[in-house]
Amino acid sequence: MTKDLRPHSAHWGTFRACYDGTLKVTPFELDPEPSEILENLTAAPRNPARLDRPLVRRGWLENGPGPDDRRGRDDYVEMGWDEALDLAARELRRLGAGPDLPKSGPLPGAHVFGGSYGWSSAGRFHHAQSQVHRFLNSAFGGYVAHVDTYSSAAGAVILDLVWGNTLKMSRQTPFWQEIAEETELLVAFGGLPLRNLAASPGGNSQHIAGPSLRQAADRGCEFVSISPIFDDFEALPQVTRLAPRPGTDVALMLGMAYVLHDEGLADRAYLDRYTTGYATFADYLTGASDGQPKTPAWAAAICDVPAEQIAEIARLATRKRTHIAVSYALQRARHGEQPVWMGLVLAAMLGQYPLRGAGFSYSLGSIGNTGKPPLAVPLPTLPQGTNRVGDYIPVARISELLLNPKGTYQYKLETRRYADIRLVYWAGGNPFHHHQDLSRLRQAFARPDTIIVHDSVGTATTRHADIIFPATISLERDDIGAAGNDPFLVPMPQLVPPLDGARDDYDIFAALAVRLGVADHYTEGRSSADWQRDLYERTREALETRGDTPPSFDNFLAGDVLPLPVSDSPSRIAQFHADPEGAPLDTPSGRIEIFSQRIADAGFAGHPVWIDHDEWLGSDRAKAHPFQLVANQPRGRLHSQLDFGKASMARKVDGREVLRLHPEDASALGAKAGDILRVWNERGGFLAVAQPDTALRRHVVQIPTGAWYAPVDLPGAGLTCVNGNPNIVTSDAGSSAIGQGCAGQLTLVSVEVWAGDVPPAVSHHEILPKSIRNLQT
């Protein structure tokens, strides 16, 4: 290790860095393929978008708490820390926070939304979401939480119902090593874009997917990449690229399943021993139950992949050791439950699941720590306290929660009721990046009495808050870096002096806790350093029990990365395969449920089905909005974070996001490279820079998520994000009443060359404009 370079971690990689007014960053030397996102870090420390003092919205200050549709348009008053903390504490106390909470009965936290979804930054202690949860438990006795994630909700719910706890055990196989060594055919629904494997929540010390794929290719493994975008899979030999209409994978899979069934290729022995309900499903495949055989020709008419090719891949899969990988992307869409369930069923029909390198995986092509073995020791984790409120929403129902208090909805086969929310507290997330239909989210954010947000930069979410507390960034504080399935504990010593005026989330909450009389609960009398020493103990002790000699906390923090042992006990699914009776899945039948009685009893189809809807190219709505927008993950950044960094900005033109489209679509629109396009539907619109590219299927247009939301009322066009944030047009409808997941991946839109005046992109430090601050009266 170079002497002045010290280790640190971000979600997209371990690195070494030093700071002398500028930050120098080099990737971790054991990382075979470091991510380009590391380049963004140098812009982080003293960026003009950083917040350096608390801000309070003028309307809230003058009129007091309450619903207010000026959120997003109002002025802000700068405030000293003590004054701002006093003000916030007074409001929290008004809403019921304090030391004397009722022992039983209704708690004030029942009116507080503290789900606070978001990736914040790496580091086990200063994890903003854990901090806010701990604080709300201490101050309000709990809060209305969220379940599932924007990453995986439809898929997580359906797999929980039909695959049991396999996902939760984070013990999916096959691991990358098995793919490298054994897999003969990898069928990747959603492709396997290496750009996505840059990131894992908590950190990613070694990017091993690329080398593993190439090792498999050298061994002669074949690949089928199924994605409307051809460059979603590495340029390797033996890759067949199928580009179905987006959102139609379940039809394609059913066409494959029909061939397996019809030609007697389905593995009856596997189906009999490990699954339940195949006969009912087979009646659907053959058309016995609904009159429509799901032949490859039927599938081809929906997904637009040639019938013969569908049949050929099904047959090939039976001759090879085949692995079916389904990415998160497929389920972030209407009825996203179905392709995930059907992917599992397809793997079960192939029957090779017990073989090394074969079977089924979910999110192998989506996130960096899938396909890595779990650790043999526990990781440091901040205790969040007890949430005695016990209420929650499916994460992507945030607008609905705020707009429809006490309204009913369905989730995971139950009917539930929304809470009546008066306070929203958010730290470490950016809903005005991540949520769908941002105009509707603005209406929702007008409803609560008070919104408090911590962030280090002036995002569009802070722009809709009443009280904004400026947070430090991970480079400015000590922490412990670690992530599930990642074999290193990374010291994250402070590298950069904290920005004047910014504070750690922990210190902000601790100061509020003192004012509310709940400091005993929140801090337990400990400093950040005390906590970290304590959290580290858990891992250190486990290492010691195994006979290792881990360093003391102080030596760890001052020293180098610490290798962690991986677990070699058999995976959950391997245990099940070895002994289905003795180690059943936690489904009602103890098996993989191809037919689920409880799903059928709740009024849904009891097995995977193709369901028509209004957000795909074959729907009637496509006549009005003939392009399918794919709003996927950005190569040069993580979501909206450090969007001002080098790798992120390099992919924009004049600060505006780029929209890729097929060259023939471009010529039909009269668009050439560099033209400004307007992409819109009835929910709103955004501007983006045209980039014709043969990597796209026709009638598919693609833009990465993450541009900072900058809505402008464009003459003749209405509310338009001039920076290119796609969530102004995406739909806020849940995946379905089963999973209620985010469906923001796929949206029907119209596209035109924008002939009006083109407003410049709004730069990051102007999202929460400096000119509206400093208005202290």
Ligand SMILES: Nc1nc2c(c(=O)[nH]1)N[C@H]1C(S)=C(S)[C@@H](COP(=O)(O)OP(=O)(O)OC[C@H]3O[C@@H](n4cnc5c(=O)[nH]c(N)nc54)[C@H](O)[C@@H]3O)O[C@H]1N2
């Ligand atoms: N249309 C569409 N929308 C999508 C998706 C899609 O595919 N299509 N993908 C979805 C997915 S999978 C996800 S996970 C979400 C991601 O959505 P988010 O997780 O909300 O996105 P981030 O940009 O990571 O937001 C993290 C925020 O935390 C702040 N932050 C970082 N460190 C700290 C800290 O220490 N303290 C505090 N207080 N703040 C900090 C950052 O500045 C940033 O504003 O987006 C979702 N949205």
Ligand SMILES: Nc1nc2c(c(=O)[nH]1)N[C@H]1C(S)=C(S)[C@@H](COP(=O)(O)OP(=O)(O)OC[C@H]3O[C@@H](n4cnc5c(=O)[nH]c(N)nc54)[C@H](O)[C@@H]3O)O[C@H]1N2
């Ligand atoms: N560089 C980078 N990596 C990231 C992130 C990031 O922000 N930046 N975010 C991380 C997070 S939080 C998550 S949850 C994961 C998300 O992982 P995913 O959700 O899997 O990733 P996406 O990039 O949204 O989509 C992957 C590809 O799926 C294809 N696709 C879209 N719709 C369909 C469809 O209907 N059928 C088929 N067959 N293919 C389709 C698209 O062409 C798209 O490029 O990525 C993680 N990785």
Ligand SMILES: [Mo]
């Ligand atoms: Mo995600």
